[in-house]
Amino acid sequence: MAAAAEVSNRSVILKRHVTGFPTEDDMEVVTAAARVAVPPGSAAVMVKNLYLSCDPYMRSRMTRHLEPSYVPDYVPGEVIPTFGVCKVVESGHPDYKAGDMVWGMTACEEYTLITNPESLFKINHPELPLSYYAGVLGMPGLTAYAGFFDVAKPNKGDYVFVSAASGAVGQLVGQLAKITGCYVVGSAGSDEKVNLLKTKFGFDDAFNYKKEHDLNATLKRCFPEGIDIYFDNVGGAMLDAALLNMRLHGRVAMCGLISQYNLEQPEGVRNLACVVTKRVRMEGFLVTDYFGTYRKFEEETGGHLKEGNITYVEDVAEGIEKVATALVGLFHGHNIGKQLVAVAQD
Amino acid sequence: MAAAAEVSNRSVILKRHVTGFPTEDDMEVVTAAARVAVPPGSAAVMVKNLYLSCDPYMRSRMTRHLEPSYVPDYVPGEVIPTFGVCKVVESGHPDYKAGDMVWGMTACEEYTLITNPESLFKINHPELPLSYYAGVLGMPGLTAYAGFFDVAKPNKGDYVFVSAASGAVGQLVGQLAKITGCYVVGSAGSDEKVNLLKTKFGFDDAFNYKKEHDLNATLKRCFPEGIDIYFDNVGGAMLDAALLNMRLHGRVAMCGLISQYNLEQPEGVRNLACVVTKRVRMEGFLVTDYFGTYRKFEEETGGHLKEGNITYVEDVAEGIEKVATALVGLFHGHNIGKQLVAVAQD
Structure with a gap:
């Protein structure tokens, strides 16, 4: 084995646990020399991170929980783990070799040693944009697919409502609902996003929830027959309004509650x-x-993308130093589509 | 056909729609002469009511809803419909004859003309107490059975929590859970009820929620491993505490929310x-x-009752003039076990 290259590895660390909205100051970029090498005898894999994913669930990991949460809390002073798209640069694992393209749980830095490479997924469709494996073909895409088909169990003709509909998960849910023969309405937080829902993703209707004063009335207007499926990404007041408008035997697929993540106490439903x-x-x-x-x-989903049945909008920040801004922006709705950070070209 | 007998028929009418807790003054007993007869050519059935059922869902029907509710609002000035156990005294329907014992939707009065006798159920086990057909073998019993087996889908060894556990539904849920091999804890609103749960119905544990200051801590104490099934009869704060204590893939069978029915605005969860x-x-x-x-x-369930695997406690008020007191008492927890009103012996 050749002597391992020593590189400058920039990492994004969480400086402290967060209460309320996270700010850029809660994170910082640090630089350290790193050996791009797998320790001798280890089955780990060293990867170069190409795309890092910014996802709403990461807010929960920034909190210090008194009892164990469903995902481990981030550790102040340590690099922030996240999903990403990576290139294997050295492998101690028989299933991987240098040059393999993979996605899975990595961390907000340029190079990461993956000590549990069994958790990685090889990328089977390199002819599609690699970034898709942090979005429509990665964790958020599978979230949409599983939540819609396995949890919400749609039928042709169902009335489907999706909140945070232009986000990483919502835009795919809406398109899967259309493919299934449903009537789909989405909510989003700006006119630009609403326009995207109607013109790019084929939603039957959409509204800017920030401009609506009575969400119950809004949903009654959009769904005069009521809602069969509510794919809930936000919780709170929108969930409360949706419950008033559900049809008999309706389903609420509860994916996340981004409206609640930064509150000291959640709103009551x-x-x-x-x-x-x-x-x-x-x-x-x-x-x-x-x-x-x-x-x-x-x-x-890869088939749908290649055939043009599904499209996907990404919001790509350039450079590892943009991770904090991109992540914080999620909770203010600054992203248009799936939020990524491009760290390296290959 | 012999000339129909004319009788004095006492009825309980709702005087006005209710907001907040109902009071006895919201109802009144009126007496009218009635012909105990089915109109010529009609397929209706005239019944004599033996037992009338007092159930929490009736509170919803006392409200005036602006939009149609899931059950029709009661009409002020008219007799209050309810489930009951009845004897057919005259029948225009080929499936029924005088003397048949039935249960189903009747009304709070001595004699009722049932115009949709298809909705009645014949009583197949007259060897069991007739009153059971307003409780453990009637609507509340089927509620417990369907909610526990079809909605909560129990497995042997599951940790089961039942609220309002000594009530018409709860006491059966707890016993079905024990028969299924579950660990069962119930909550109730008095020490007497708690004692009943532990000594009579075989709950593994029980607590008086009125004496607990922190329901989350109470449930943690009762369920150190967490809750697989919460059979929820009350909603509100108990539901909120149960959610904190659910196990992975837990189920909440939502049967009713008696803690919320008399509030101007429901509590937030x-x-x-x-x-x-x-x-x-x-x-x-x-x-x-x-x-x-x-x-x-x-x-x-009839088999379980005959074999002594299941027992059932009823709170029987005597006489139609007790309907208002019995019904109002439900919402203050005055009843111990299933609340009935005995109107006639046979």
């Missing part, structure tokens, strides 16, 4: 009586339970 | 993030969707 009277099923899910089904998803 | 992180399924149901499965339930 008052309309749960509708769950009884309308026989609604509200079901939460996590994408990690579906990683075993990834290949089926990749083939199906 | 804040811990819905747990539904996502723990992949919880919250599902509402109504017993009316299960009436088609009644015979299977009747045979199975």
